[in-house]
Every structure is written in C-alpha cells, then in structure tokens.
Amino acid sequence: MALVLLLQQRRQVTAAEVARELEVSERTARRDLDALSTAGVPVYSLPGRGGGWRLVGGARTDLSGLTAGEARALFLVAGPASAATPAVKAALRKLVRALPEPFRDQAEAAATASVVDPRGWGSSGAEHRPPRFLDDLLDAVVRGVQVRLGYVDRTGAETGRTVHPLGVVAKGPSWYLVAQTDAGRRTFRADRVSSVDPTDDPVDRPEDFDLAASWREIADEVDRRRTPLEARALCTPDGVGILRIGFSGRLEVGGRTPDGRVEVVVRGRDEHMLAGELAGLVEWVEVTGPPGVRAHLAAIGGALVERYR
Structure with missing residues (x-):
C-alpha cells in the first residue's frame, strides 16, 4: 500500500528513495517493486541516470481515492497505537509517510486517538495481559496451517491435539481460538494453551466459514447455557x-x-x-x-x- 501511494504521489521513485522512506534496504525495495508488477499493478522501471519506477501512463488504483476521512478510518482500524505490536507500529509509521501531505497529521492523530485498557474496574486493578501464545495462534490463522496444540482444561489436565485454526476472538479481556477438530468446531481459551507447534499441513477451512457469524453462534449458545x-x-x-x-x-x-x-x-x-x-x-x-x-x-x-x- 505504501509503495503504491508513493508512486501515485511522486509519479516516479528510485529504489533508494523507497528504501529511505519506508526504512528498508534497497534490495528489499527493488524486490517489492518487482512484486507489485507480478501482482498486476502496472509499474515499470526506467534504467539509467534519471531513471526509476513509474506507474504505466500515470495509472491510478483504488488507493488513489482515499479521502481525509478514509485515511483517518484506516488508521483508527489499524490502531490504536497503545495496543499495536512493534511490527504494526512500524507499518503505520511507513504508511503515514506515503499518504498525501494534508492527510498525514490527522492520520497520525487517529492512530493515537484511542487506548485499549484491558484492566477491569475492580479494586485490584490487575492488568489482563495477552495470552502467552496469542501471536503464535494468530500467525497460524494467517498462514493457514494446522497446529499441534497443548491445552489445559478447567480441571488442570493437559492434553495435546492437532487443530485447524480458523480465527481468534477477543471477548472482553479474554481471547479465544476458534478451530476445527476431529470432533467438530471447538473453542479454546487462549490463556489455557500451553504450547503451539505449527505443522506444514494446510488448514481445512470451510468455504462458507465466517468468523464473526460463527462467534455469534458460539456466544449465543454459551449465553443460553448460562x-x-x-x-x-x-x-x-x-x-x-x-x-x-x-x-x-x-x-x-x-x-x-x-x-x-x-x-x-x-x-x-x-x-x-x-x-x-x-x-x-x-x-x-x-x-x-x-x-x-x-x-x-x-x-x-x-x-x-x-x-x-
């Protein structure tokens, strides 16, 4: 996204300029510019002195339609900065540099406009920290690979099983993994996960699976049981x-x-x-x-x- 916005904003960029703006190496910049072309974005390179990379014919993409309000919305969704991981913060920093100049201040303000406070209002003020293996579970969902999951049930007994991660959900201060298992679709509390060992086997993801809809069904069923x-x-x-x-x-x-x-x-x-x-x-x-x-x-x-x- 940042590369396309840079090309649209400046019309022509060099690998050195991309590397400097987005805080990557020139080798990475060249590789990512090549990847844009492979992905179907109409970019081409001009060799020699004064050369660089351009969009064919000054082409524009859907990203060119960003309004100031949409830029703010993008950073509100990507933030809040208080809850962002270092990788997300770095990505936001790079993307804001590629936005049109008038949008940058408001986009940066949007990224710091809200705070996620996972602590309850109880007298202890104890902070609910993210579960130990949350990032590993998210990574497995994104990569679409099965994992061998170590899990401690409510009685304290630890078991192991291979599951197909479908999504991760935050419910208040608690996190849950929604996964397909041999016994059907199941929900696991992330703070009870004792180990995550990714495999090379792909997840068998139902074509019509929708995480939000699935979670609504799960939450409704839990409410009815309670x-x-x-x-x-x-x-x-x-x-x-x-x-x-x-x-x-x-x-x-x-x-x-x-x-x-x-x-x-x-x-x-x-x-x-x-x-x-x-x-x-x-x-x-x-x-x-x-x-x-x-x-x-x-x-x-x-x-x-x-x-x-």
Missing part, C-alpha cells in the same frame, strides 16, 4: 427500552397484546435470581410464568412490605 431459565412477561411499551438495558441479549421481544402491552421473554440462571432482577421492574412488567418465578416475586414483595411499611 441462563437456561425463561420467564414470560407482559411489558408496557415504555418499559421495553428499560428491559433492553437490563437484559440485553437475554431479552426476546414479541408482539402486542389487545391491551397494548408487549409480550417478552427474559432468560436467567434460575428462578430466584431472575425474580430478583425483575422485582424492581414491577411498574412496567407483569410476569406471567413460570409459577416459580411468580412465587419468588410474591415473596420478595412480602419481604419488602414487611421491612419498609
């Missing part, structure tokens, strides 16, 4: 927004009833816990089932009246 109990209720229209805030993905909104209220279903861990969450919403919500949740709500109401009457 909150298996469903309670049915009727909610006033102005209370639906409050339920969305309180229950988020544990809320399903249905249709309207003849009296104008909205049918909803909320999920919780058990009857007692769910009743406790719903007790403060009596102004908007009437729980219709199951009977156990209604009984717990009645008991909570009786206890409140007894204490505060």
Whole structure:
C-alpha cells in the first residue's frame, strides 16, 4: 500500500528513495517493486541516470481515492497505537509517510486517538495481559496451517491435539481460538494453551466459514447455557427500552397484546435470581410464568412490605 501511494504521489521513485522512506534496504525495495508488477499493478522501471519506477501512463488504483476521512478510518482500524505490536507500529509509521501531505497529521492523530485498557474496574486493578501464545495462534490463522496444540482444561489436565485454526476472538479481556477438530468446531481459551507447534499441513477451512457469524453462534449458545431459565412477561411499551438495558441479549421481544402491552421473554440462571432482577421492574412488567418465578416475586414483595411499611 505504501509503495503504491508513493508512486501515485511522486509519479516516479528510485529504489533508494523507497528504501529511505519506508526504512528498508534497497534490495528489499527493488524486490517489492518487482512484486507489485507480478501482482498486476502496472509499474515499470526506467534504467539509467534519471531513471526509476513509474506507474504505466500515470495509472491510478483504488488507493488513489482515499479521502481525509478514509485515511483517518484506516488508521483508527489499524490502531490504536497503545495496543499495536512493534511490527504494526512500524507499518503505520511507513504508511503515514506515503499518504498525501494534508492527510498525514490527522492520520497520525487517529492512530493515537484511542487506548485499549484491558484492566477491569475492580479494586485490584490487575492488568489482563495477552495470552502467552496469542501471536503464535494468530500467525497460524494467517498462514493457514494446522497446529499441534497443548491445552489445559478447567480441571488442570493437559492434553495435546492437532487443530485447524480458523480465527481468534477477543471477548472482553479474554481471547479465544476458534478451530476445527476431529470432533467438530471447538473453542479454546487462549490463556489455557500451553504450547503451539505449527505443522506444514494446510488448514481445512470451510468455504462458507465466517468468523464473526460463527462467534455469534458460539456466544449465543454459551449465553443460553448460562441462563437456561425463561420467564414470560407482559411489558408496557415504555418499559421495553428499560428491559433492553437490563437484559440485553437475554431479552426476546414479541408482539402486542389487545391491551397494548408487549409480550417478552427474559432468560436467567434460575428462578430466584431472575425474580430478583425483575422485582424492581414491577411498574412496567407483569410476569406471567413460570409459577416459580411468580412465587419468588410474591415473596420478595412480602419481604419488602414487611421491612419498609
């Protein structure tokens, strides 16, 4: 990207100029310029004094359409600099030099506009460091190679298996590997990975695999396992927004009833816990089932009246 932007900005460059601007050797610069041509970018070289590399006929590519807003967006996505690895920081530094001059300041500002703070708000302030083998897992996904994975389960037992890495996902401070195994698609906590040994065998990646969609399915299934109990209720229209805030993905909104209220279903861990969450919403919500949740709500109401009457 930086090479193409340089060619479009300056019309002609030498290998020495590329090496100086992008902090690489002249040999690497020549190799990468040749690689552009191999990749189909219309570049050619002019030999001799005053020669260099040019785009054929002043050709432009899709990168030439970068607006100032798009340049900012590119660096916001590539950053934030606080979380970037040294390699990413070096790449951002090289790319910003190839941007048109008016875009550079804002692009650099975008790369430092946000901070990733993996620490929770708890009193300990402990920092959640990236798992030890995170870079190895990412590398295996990018290269598309199988890995022999050492893994420690929740009981402390360590096992080994060969997996097909499909993607890596961050969920809050935790990282997960999504991989295909002999037993089907599985999810592994990256902080339980004890070793990663890449092989030369390619990953068998399903053609229709989409990491984001796959993770949504995994997350929904985990949420349902953690909150298996469903309670049915009727909610006033102005209370639906409050339920969305309180229950988020544990809320399903249905249709309207003849009296104008909205049918909803909320999920919780058990009857007692769910009743406790719903007790403060009596102004908007009437729980219709199951009977156990209604009984717990009645008991909570009786206890409140007894204490505060």
